[in-house]
Amino acid sequence: MSDLKLVDVSKSFGAVEILKKINLDVKAGEFIVFVGPSGCGKSTLLRLIAGLEEITAGELVIGGKRMNDIDPSHRGLAMVFQSYALNPHMTVAENMGFALKFAGLPSAEIRARVLSAAHILDLEPLLQRRPKALSGGQRQRVAIGRAIVRQPKVFLFDEPLSNLDAGLRVHMRIEIAKLHRQLGVTTVYVTHDQVEAMTLADRIVVLRAGEVEQIGSPLDLYDNPANLFVAGFIGSPKMNLLPAIVTRTADGRPALRIPDIGDALVALPDRAPRLEDGRAVYIGIRPEQFCVDGSAEFDLAIDIVEHLGGTTFVYARKGSSAAIVVETRDGRAHKSGDAIAVRFDPASLYLFDADGGRIRSAAFGQPNA
Amino acid sequence: MPLPRLLNRIGVYGFLGAMALLSVFPFIWMIVGTTNSTGDIILGHLGLGHAFLDNTQKFFTQANAPLIFWNSAKISLLGTALTLAVSSVAGYGFEIFRSPGRDWLYAGLLLTIMIPFAVLMIPLFMIMGRLGLINTHIAIILPTVASGFVIFYFRQATKAFPSELRDAARVDGLKEWQIFLYIYIPTMRSTYAAAFVIVFMATWNNYLWPLIVLQTNEMKTITLVISSLASAYYPDYGVVMVGALVATLPTLIVFFAMQRQFVQGMLGAIK
Amino acid sequence: MPAPISLRRYYDVNGWFFVVPALGLIAVFMIYPIIWSLWMSFQTGRGLVMHFGGLANIVRLTEDPVFQLALTNTILFFVIQVPIMLTLALFTAVLLDDPKLKFAGLIRTAIFLPCVMSLVVYSVIFKSMFVDDGVVNRALAAVGAISGPIPWMSDPFWARVLLIVAITWRWTGYNMIFYLAALQNIDRSIYEVARIDGVPATARFFRLTVPMLKPVILFTTVTSTIGTLQLFDEARNIVASDTSAGTAGPGDSVLTLSVYIYNLTFRFMPSFGYAATVSYVIVILVALLSFVQFTVARERD
Ligand SMILES: Nc1ncnc2c1ncn2[C@@H]1O[C@H](COP(=O)(O)OP(=O)(O)O)[C@@H](O)[C@H]1O
Ligand SMILES: [Mg+2]
Numbered sequence: 025m026s027d028l029k030l031v032d033v034s035k036s037f038g039a040v041e042i043l044k045k046i047n048l049d050v051k052a053g054e055f056i057v058f059v060g061p062s063g064c065g066k067s068t069l070l071r072l073i074a075g076l077e078e079i080t081a082g083e084l085v086i087g088g089k090r091m092n093d094i095d096p097s098h099r100g101l102a103m104v105f106q107s108y109a110l111n112p113h114m115t116v117a118e119n120m121g122f123a124l125k126f127a128g129l130p131s132a133e134i135r136a137r138v139l140s141a142a143h144i145l146d147l148e149p150l151l152q153r154r155p156k157a158l159s160g161g162q163r164q165r166v167a168i169g170r171a172i173v174r175q176p177k178v179f180l181f182d183e184p185l186s187n188l189d190a191g192l193r194v195h196m197r198i199e200i201a202k203l204h205r206q207l208g209v210t211t212v213y214v215t216h217d218q219v220e221a222m223t224l225a226d227r228i229v230v231l232r233a234g235e236v237e238q239i240g241s242p243l244d245l246y247d248n249p250a251n252l253f254v255a256g257f258i259g260s261p262k263m264n265l266l267p268a269i270v271t272r273t274a275d276g277r278p279a280l281r282i283p284d285i286g287d288a289l290v291a292l293p294d295r296a297p298r299l300e301d302g303r304a305v306y307i308g309i310r311p312e313q314f315c316v317d318g319s320a321e322f323d324l325a326i327d328i329v330e331h332l333g334g335t336t337f338v339y340a341r342k343g344s345s346a347a348i349v350v351e352t353r354d355g356r357a358h359k360s361g362d363a364i365a366v367r368f369d370p371a372s373l374y375l376f377d378a379d380g381g382r383i384r385s386a387a388f389g390q391p392n393a
Numbered sequence: 394m395p396l397p398r399l400l401n402r403i404g405v406y407g408f409l410g411a412m413a414l415l416s417v418f419p420f421i422w423m424i425v426g427t428t429n430s431t432g433d434i435i436l437g438h439l440g441l442g443h444a445f446l447d448n449t450q451k452f453f454t455q456a457n458a459p460l461i462f463w464n465s466a467k468i469s470l471l472g473t474a475l476t477l478a479v480s481s482v483a484g485y486g487f488e489i490f491r492s493p494g495r496d497w498l499y500a501g502l503l504l505t506i507m508i509p510f511a512v513l514m515i516p517l518f519m520i521m522g523r524l525g526l527i528n529t530h531i532a533i534i535l536p537t538v539a540s541g542f543v544i545f546y547f548r549q550a551t552k553a554f555p556s557e558l559r560d561a562a563r564v565d566g567l568k569e570w571q572i573f574l575y576i577y578i579p580t581m582r583s584t585y586a587a588a589f590v591i592v593f594m595a596t597w598n599n600y601l602w603p604l605i606v607l608q609t610n611e612m613k614t615i616t617l618v619i620s621s622l623a624s625a626y627y628p629d630y631g632v633v634m635v636g637a638l639v640a641t642l643p644t645l646i647v648f649f650a651m652q653r654q655f656v657q658g659m660l661g662a663i664k
Numbered sequence: 665m666p667a668p669i670s671l672r673r674y675y676d677v678n679g680w681f682f683v684v685p686a687l688g689l690i691a692v693f694m695i696y697p698i699i700w701s702l703w704m705s706f707q708t709g710r711g712l713v714m715h716f717g718g719l720a721n722i723v724r725l726t727e728d729p730v731f732q733l734a735l736t737n738t739i740l741f742f743v744i745q746v747p748i749m750l751t752l753a754l755f756t757a758v759l760l761d762d763p764k765l766k767f768a769g770l771i772r773t774a775i776f777l778p779c780v781m782s783l784v785v786y787s788v789i790f791k792s793m794f795v796d797d798g799v800v801n802r803a804l805a806a807v808g809a810i811s812g813p814i815p816w817m818s819d820p821f822w823a824r825v826l827l828i829v830a831i832t833w834r835w836t837g838y839n840m841i842f843y844l845a846a847l848q849n850i851d852r853s854i855y856e857v858a859r860i861d862g863v864p865a866t867a868r869f870f871r872l873t874v875p876m877l878k879p880v881i882l883f884t885t886v887t888s889t890i891g892t893l894q895l896f897d898e899a900r901n902i903v904a905s906d907t908s909a910g911t912a913g914p915g916d917s918v919l920t921l922s923v924y925i926y927n928l929t930f931r932f933m934p935s936f937g938y939a940a941t942v943s944y945v946i947v948i949l950v951a952l953l954s955f956v957q958f959t960v961a962r963e964r965d
Contacts (some may be wrong), residue, residue, distance in 0.1 A: 078671040097566025109561035113579035123565030413774035437799035486682025511925045511943040516697035539689035569678040598782030616784045623788035630792045637785045648780045
């Protein structure tokens with residue numbers, strides 16, 4: 025178990041800067057998840073930590089030691105790859121013990137460690153099989169076993185569940201969470217799936233185009249997104265994001281005009297900060313923030329209804345604008361083509377600048393207001 | 394079946410059948426020929442004869458067959474092993490460790506594939522002369538060990554070698570040469586098998602370069618011996634057929650034992 | 665823990681370590697000979713007594729009827745043989761690609777089988793089949809195709825025909841395999857849609873198959889051309905009437921550039937400089953023809 029620190033870490037391939045001045049402090053034992061759209065540089069960042077790519081600028085410190093130029097195998101970490109990276113010509117046991125053999129461990133010790141990892145992961149009956157004769161989930165467990173036997177100070181995972189089908193993915197997600205609780209090893213985990221990030225992480229690092237957008241605990245990111253990107257990225261279905269213009273109501277109170285829902289006017293709460301008239305902003309409202317007793321109300325036409333049983337997602341719109349997603353718990357009667365009246369509390373709105381920055385105020389973004 | 398379709402089928406099978414028969418006929422001719430006397434062969438006799446033992450015995454006495462066969466086998470197996478070793482290492486190196494300098498060298502290397510052997514043979518002959526290697530088997534093997542084509546073949550194949558296997562091995566603490574030895578070679582066995590087939594075929598059948606370098610009878614390869622037997626003023630075709638069969642059997646066996654790798658090896662270059 | 669050196673340098677050193685043995689051998693046995701032979705092509709003289717001759721060897725090319733015969737023969741061979749062979753190979757491959765065809769595997773193996781035979785071996789077997797009273801003439805006479813034996817071995821015209829037939833036999837299956845592999849990579853639904861749309865079979869072949877096979881056709885054309893330009897084993901073994909005199913076929917009718925270079929070097933009083941010059945004629949032809957074929961293929965895009 026070890027802490028891990030990135031200081032102004034940058035990475036360029038040729039002239040292209042893929043990662044820009046990344047700073048991160050990982051506490052010992054913490055489970056950190058890098059999340060972001062595909063191509064944003066998550067894997068590259070992980071590979072920098074692993075030592076598979078060279079750091080262009082900045083510092084990597086693990087357990088208090090600068091690691092920039094240390095060989096990958098001497099950094100005290102183990103890595104699990106998306107494709108599992110099992111050697112096809114070796115049995116499960118040989119695959120798991122492979123690294124230890126090259127570390128010069130006596131074979132009795134290797135066997136003991138392999139057996140204990142196999143026990144933890146329920147792999148005992150499979151030890152003499154080759155990867156070809158295993159299912160996807162079993163291969164995944166072998167890959168994790170191979171990492172465990174090295175007793176690393178840091179675990180690295182690069183999209184380890186992406187090759188599994190949906191059911192197994194959920195199952196393995198829980199296995200990994202349990203394993204982390206059991207072993208308590210510092211873990212850095214890469215995924216593009218925000219559900220995985222939300223369920224596994226102690227803290228999430230949201231990356232976009234090589235830059236950190238926000239770092240925080242899952243609920244922190246959900247409740248308190250730093251900007252439009254994080255707001256849109258975390259949460260499923262996505263937060264509704266609509267352009268709006270600052271204006272005034274007939275009696276002169278500050279309000280927002282929302283073109284996408286028929287120029288509806290939403291009066292702002294009294295405590296709202298002063299925003300100059302005519303300013304273009306975005307409002308954000310999560311599907312579950314539509315409620316029965318909000319002060320703002322519109323009529324929309326239902327496009328599509330997704331009945332999930334417990335809850336219902338209604339995709340509704342006004343005219344030709346983009347659909348708004350509404351989550352309701354008693355929406356079984358809704359059907360496509362119906363009208364729906366939606367209400368929300370203006371105090372639960374998130375407000376963003378035209379350039380995506382969050383307009384923070386005690387008056388907005390109170391999800392439980 | 395309607396008549397036009399029937400005629401079409403007959404045409405297709407007729408054409409393909411004729412192609413297949415013509416392709417196989419010289420093999421049948423060769424096998425039948427080993428049993429016929431030269432007189433029968435040049436009169437186009439197609440049936441089995443009684444001269445097989447006679448032809449075989451003559452081939453063994455006239456040509457010192459075991460020695461000649463051993464020469465060919467030694468050159469081919471050793472040459473193929475060395476070629477696979479040196480050229481696969483290079484193909485792997487060019488693909489895994491990219492650098493602008495090496496990419497340029499590689500581009501130059503590809504150009505050498507186009508160079509006709511005729512350009513090389515005189516200087517090569519002189520180099521071998523200076524090294525004192527004329528009339529040795531090493532002289533046959535050496536120039537083909539680093540083959541632009543085989544390097545190209547392995548580099549292409551390496552593109553399919555999962556980079557995560559290499560990365561995982563690096564994290565596991567293997568040195569680069571250990572990754573090549575313990576991960577790459579076992580993973581790429583079928584690539585090696587295919588390359589073995591094509592390189593073995595090429596060295597076993599090589600003619601021009603051994604013709605230049607090998608000068609005494611006890612050094613010669615089976616290809617050379619067959620050529621000289623057949624170029625006599627009155628060739629003893631019965632003996633030639635036995636030699637041809639002996640020369641063809643190893644490649645024929647390799648072909649039928651490893652047909653998939655054989656075809657894969659030939660195609661490997663353009664994938 | 666090993667001394668920290670930069671990862672990039674570590675991988676760079678390893679990169680060289682892997683390629684240096686091969687590069688060294690290629691430098692000695694490939695690059696050096698190429699340059700040496702270029703240098704030699706400007707030398708004249710016999711045997712080891714050589715001196716700088718400038719362009720004398722090129723002048724000699726223009727005055728040497730044997731060279732011109734070898735050049736004509738070589739060009740003749742690939743101009744006639746390569747198109748015949750590739751058409752045949754493509755045609756066979758398309759027929760074999762039919763998934764409903766029975767015995768396709770067997771037929772394919774049979775047609776591919778000639779590739780297993782070495783060039784020298786098949787040459788001597790053909791030689792034995794095409795003698796005056798041999799099996800081929802007898803078969804042709806039996807079906808009434810000829811009235812008297814064809815003089816394959818003694819008539820310059822027929823000797824060339826024999827060589828073309830032989831090379832076609834040896835390499836058609838080889839090229840067919842490339843076409844078959846490419847055909848199998850084509851998505852069948854493309855053909856199924858075309859059939860539903862009512863595109864006739866010939867149009868499916870010329871409008872769909874040929875354009876999709878273009879890269880392979882180019883590849884086989886280039887490799888076949890290069891191969892034919894370097895023709896040696898067959899020319900020296902099928903009809904070689906008198907190897908000790910160095911002639912190739914009746915009236916040198918199958919004398920190729922490679923055989924001529926060999927003769928200039930190892931048969932007569934060696935003329936290394938001039939032989940090197942002739943070898944560079946092959947290089948120039950290879951480069952020229954590959955270039956032409958690539959440009960033609962690109963323009964058709
Ligand atoms: N070895 C490399 N050379 C050049 N560009 C690379 C290399 N590896 C990754 N990249 C580029 O870096 C960016 C980030 O890649 P990656 O870290 O794999 O993204 P992610 O894992 O977030 O999907 C991509 O645009 C990718 O094309
Ligand atoms: Mg990735």
